[in-house]
Amino acid sequence: MILAAEPEPNRRWHATVVLLLVMAVLSACTRPQPYLALQGRTMGTTYHIRYQGSAATPAPEALQQRVDARLQAINRSMSTYQADSTISAFNQAPPGTQVPIDTDFAQVLALSQQVHQASNGAFDPGVGSLVNLWGFGWPKPTQPLTQPPTPAAIAAARGHFGQLPAPQDGHLHKPAPMRLDFSAIAKGYGVDAVAEVLREQGVQNYMVEIGGEVATRGQGPQGERWRIGIEAPGTAPGEKTVLLRLHLGEAALATSGNYRNFVEIGGIRYTHIIDPATGYPVREPPLSVSVLAPSAAWADAWATAFMVLDEEQGLALAEKQGLAVYWVYGTADAPRMRHSSKMVSYLEAAEVAKFDK
Ligand code: AMP
Ligand code: MG
Numbered sequence: 001m002i003l004a005a006e007p008e009p010n011r012r013w014h015a016t017v018v019l020l021l022v023m024a025v026l027s028a029c030t031r032p033q034p035y036l037a038l039q040g041r042t043m044g045t046t047y048h049i050r051y052q053g054s055a056a057t058p059a060p061e062a063l064q065q066r067v068d069a070r071l072q073a074i075n076r077s078m079s080t081y082q083a084d085s086t087i088s089a090f091n092q093a094p095p096g097t098q099v100p101i102d103t104d105f106a107q108v109l110a111l112s113q114q115v116h117q118a119s120n121g122a123f124d125p126g127v128g129s130l131v132n133l134w135g136f137g138w139p140k141p142t143q144p145l146t147q148p149p150t151p152a153a154i155a156a157a158r159g160h161f162g163q164l165p166a167p168q169d170g171h172l173h174k175p176a177p178m179r180l181d182f183s184a185i186a187k188g189y190g191v192d193a194v195a196e197v198l199r200e201q202g203v204q205n206y207m208v209e210i211g212g213e214v215a216t217r218g219q220g221p222q223g224e225r226w227r228i229g230i231e232a233p234g235t236a237p238g239e240k241t242v243l244l245r246l247h248l249g250e251a252a253l254a255t256s257g258n259y260r261n262f263v264e265i266g267g268i269r270y271t272h273i274i275d276p277a278t279g280y281p282v283r284e285p286p287l288s289v290s291v292l293a294p295s296a297a298w299a300d301a302w303a304t305a306f307m308v309l310d311e312e313q314g315l316a317l318a319e320k321q322g323l324a325v326y327w328v329y330g331t332a333d334a335p336r337m338r339h340s341s342k343m344v345s346y347l348e349a350a351e352v353a354k355f356d357k
Pocket of ligand 1: 122123124125127131136181182183184185255256257272273274275276300303304307308
């Protein structure tokens with residue numbers, strides 16, 4: 001009896017161990033992988049990344065090195081702050097010369113030419129000399145402007161972006177005096193490039209943000225679609241006042257704003273967004289425009305274009321192009337919102353009820 005009974009506890013022990021092992025394996029499969037955060041500085045601003053790590057992804061430090069290397073390459077291409085960047089070489093080159101350009105530059109140029117055409121010239125990276133003339137360029141003017149530039153100076157600084165040909169054999173012909181400024185698209189392009197690095201490294205779920213331009217993919221830490229807030233115009237730097245939240249799946253959101261970046265000349269406020277049709281800062285731009293699109297570069301360029309277009313032109317073009325756009329007009333104390341029909345599915349139900357009267 002004793003002998004016969006002996007295997008019994010052993011078998012139970014085995015069964016328990018096997019069960020525990022199975023449970024351990026199961027819980028390893030189902031235990032959610034942690035979300036990690038990376039942050040740093042680039043393009044004169046900050047970047048933030050949240051992503052879900054897994055056994056397939058590199059260590060956070062190694063991932064950050066790849067991200068930083070990618071961002072440095074983009075800066076070497078299109079930073080006007082760097083004297084040895086591709087864009088600085090183009091801007092310094094005399095008209096009539098062929099300037100060697102890199103692949104990032106060529107891609108941003110091609111995207112810019114598309115948005116320039118589709119926005120009827122509202123988006124125009126040829127405004128570099130005007131941006132400098134109005135005191136928004138780099139290096140910043142040593143003395144603040146006391147009066148607006150003269151009409152002759154404005155006429156002389158007008159760009160001719162539409163005259164730029166397509167690059168050939170890695171070279172771009174400079175047909176006329178021109179300073180390029182990719183500030184209105186470079187951050188978005190950087191977001192797309194970082195997102196690509198993450199995907200290449202096996203990351204499935206992420207949020208990438210550079211200076212307010214964002215791209216997301218998959219799920220956030222709560223297992224839901226990422227919810228991204230649009231900042232209320234008038235919010236001071238460092239503060240967080242959310243105007244509304246959007247549900248993003250795999251999408252990008254860029255915002256162009258007028259409430260932080262402006263100069264005062266003779267008591268009049270001028271925005272940093274130039275109307276390429278006049279050479280003057282846009283007169284009464286929206287407080288902010290947010291665009292949601294599959295790529296952050298595309299969203300970034302269009303958000304700037306909608307700062308230039310007037311209210312009715314902008315809405316008509318957004319509908320024609322099938323773009324999801326959200327405008328804030330009025331004042332920070334009494335904002336007035338508008339949105340294109342494509343934006344509706346991304347707004348939370350409560351927000352639609354509040355704003356869509
Ligand atoms: P964003 O914050 O993306 O709207 O970019 C604004 C920056 O783009 C400005 O500070 C200028 O350097 C540049 N910019 C100004 N006006 C235009 C324009 N009409 N098209 C393209 N870039 C512009
Ligand atoms: Mg922009």
